[in-house]
Amino acid sequence: MADAALTEAQTQPGWGSSLASGLKARAWGLGSIAGGLLIWELISRFLVGNKLFLAAPSQVVVAFIELTRSGELSKHIYISGLEFLLGYSVACILGILLGLAMAQSTSAKQALQPWVSGLYATPTVALAPLFILWFGIGIMSKVVVVAVLVIFPVVINTEAGLRTTSPQLIETVRSFGANARQIFFKVALPSALPFIFAGLKLGIGRGLIGVVVAELFGSRAGLGQLISQSAETFNMPALFAGVTILAAAGIAMTSGFGWLERKLLPWRE
Amino acid sequence: MDMPVKLSVDKLTKKYNTLEVLRSISAEIHRGEFVSIVGPSGCGKTTFLRIVGGLEKANSGEVRLDGRVLTGPGSDRGFVFQQDNLLPWRTVLDNTEIGPEIGGYRNADQRKKTLKLLKLVGLAGFENYFPRQLSGGMRQRVNLARALAVDPDLLLMDEPFSALDAQTREIMQTELLRIWEEGRKTVLFVTHQIDEAVYLSDRVFVFARRPGCINEIMEIDLPRPRPLSMKRTPEFVAYVDHIWKLIEEDVRASVLEEHA
């Protein structure tokens, strides 16, 4: 019987082949990036030829090194990072709690739904100047902008994840005498986790946009401030250095999340 | 049967709004008995099983297990579902131990029993697999092991093999009998396959439809253990024929209705 069971088991792709295919996929990605950078370098050197309009990658690297040497860059990264981290954390905690409340109680859902749907669809980032007026030019206003942008996808996904819990699975644990608390922790929450993760991931990009836009409207430091200041002084290499760091942060956080997801939710494909 | 009565059902009636699904069903099942329920689709087999499992309330009537009136679900009954309903984020082992976990006795002692149980259902070595890595037949084995893990007095099975291909289903039938011989639990097994019911059971309850009620109770007087080849003996075929004649009209009616 064990043999029959063995042949019934799904065969999994071998390590060797998955490694090879991974390398192949990466090779194409790396090649594409290198090619893009090369074209960018050539265009800005020979076609545009003016640092005021477009900086070549090599010039961005030089600006990056100079900004790092002067200690300016680490200051900007620290401020923007802090704003993002605070706003993002607050939004995640509050968002998950609100999502839970909406899934647990119909009245909470009915009361919150119009606000959540309305504000999610609104480009709330346009309200950044208002928040700066209210909360000042310091980091507080940016934290608020980030939190406002991040919270809605988190609420919506948490609520949707909990709401779509399979009734059959709930019934199964109920047949073993599970109470409401056990149903929540053993079925609803684990089945909602992939949705919650998706919401947190969506929040990363929105949060980064929030940091930069809020800083553009008024700030003393931060990557957004570096970008706007560089634009005013036509310092394109420094501007691109700021943008590159933001892009790298976004990519790093998103793939970090992907990694965490595979660690925490190994049961998914 | 000279065994004491395990389950007794008394004048059970169930309606969904105006739809009368079960009308005054009364029956007794003895300890260690394997009873199947057959009947055309829509005759209320699942509803009946869910009421016995405590997952659904009857409009009137009583269900007693060892003399106690049942009011809700409990670990004195193990439910094997039609779809396997395994929790996808739990491994085979963690799925199997969900009952003990809910009951608060998931300990080292239980672990030994669970591992033995997984071996019994042919899943030794698959403890750490996730459901998506298993075939349909293997998932149904976990489904069965999960129900057995709470060591229930009564096993309730709702068409557990209906999603499997014909060969796997026959294997699972013999496997089920082998596992059943080990512990001789009382089993209430729902199926719409007449040969499956005859092959497995001591008695077969033949349900009529609209409203569902027991049309006839058939004693299956075939020796055990039963090899698959028994399905080709004249005695076996006679039982199947007899039951088929009983429900033929109802099946035709239900098929016509489904295509209407």
Ligand SMILES: Nc1ncnc2c1ncn2[C@@H]1O[C@H](COP(=O)(O)OP(=O)(O)O)[C@@H](O)[C@H]1O
């Ligand atoms: N929750 C429900 N609400 C309304 N009608 C139901 C519900 N569950 C089952 N029914 C109806 O009751 C009848 C019996 O269903 P069921 O017990 O599932 O039959 P079977 O398992 O024999 O196919 C069917 O006509 C079905 O449509």
Ligand SMILES: [Mg+2]
């Ligand atoms: Mg059914």
